[in-house]
Amino acid sequence: MTTSPTGTAGAQPATAGFAISERSAHLRAETALFMRDHVLSLVSHDLRGPLNAIHSWAYVLERKLDANDPNSQRAIAGIRSGVDQQVKLLETIVDATRAETKALALVYEPFPLHPLLVETAEEVRAGLARARGVEVRLDSQLATEQLNGDRERLAAALWLMLAFAVEASAQGAEVVLSTRADPGTWHASVTYTPNEATLNDPALPHLLEAFARKQAGEPREAKRIAWVFALCKRVTEAHGGGFEQSDAGEAGDGSPATLALRVPLSASAPR
Known part of the structure; x- marks a missing residue:
């Protein structure tokens, strides 16, 4: 099952009049809290x-x-x-x-995964991607799969992965959210082509703080993630899963970067 946006490619970045939804503002604040x-x-x-x-x-x-x-x-x-x-x-x-x-408190309830993906992708499209002229495409192999976990927390992790990828993408680029489920685990990855100049251009609309975006482009020690992804790491690990950040090759060489999470479908609160 593949879902694609409409009316995104070719849109002009619009700094003037760029409005942030209440939900995006909340998620941005949570991102800053976890990063701190x-x-x-x-x-x-x-x-x-x-x-x-x-x-x-x-x-x-x-x-x-x-x-x-x-x-x-x-x-x-x-x-x-x-x-x-x-x-x-x-x-x-x-x-x-x-x-x-x-000590992250989670609310565990079973929920269908595909609607979560559609809603989160559209939130990022409406909240940033259309203003930046970046296409967000959902490539989903899910149908009726459900996950027992905290829907809101996992949505925040996905939102952050997509929002950062859009922030780091040049106008006309494509960000792809790919997702699948094996017998016991849900996998989701965001693939994009990083552009450092775009990521830090103050003239473009941004959701994430300048400090976070700048630090994300600096060299990282092995196995350490960029600070901005602290929410993704904490939420996935609290569900018994994990988060990985794979950088592109040489800066500006056009090779893709990937952000990936995995969460057990039967995640449950620790006893």
């Missing part, structure tokens, strides 16, 4: 390694220094105190701030 918490999580994780090393080396230095030298002992105490203060800061401010999305 994801960045805080990375900060917490990446700072603890160096702080632990400093703490350990302080003990090594203490054994090498004269125990009767008050200046040396004061310096060691200052190092330890500084490390303890930083760890406490991480625990009381950084970790506490991201608690809202750390």
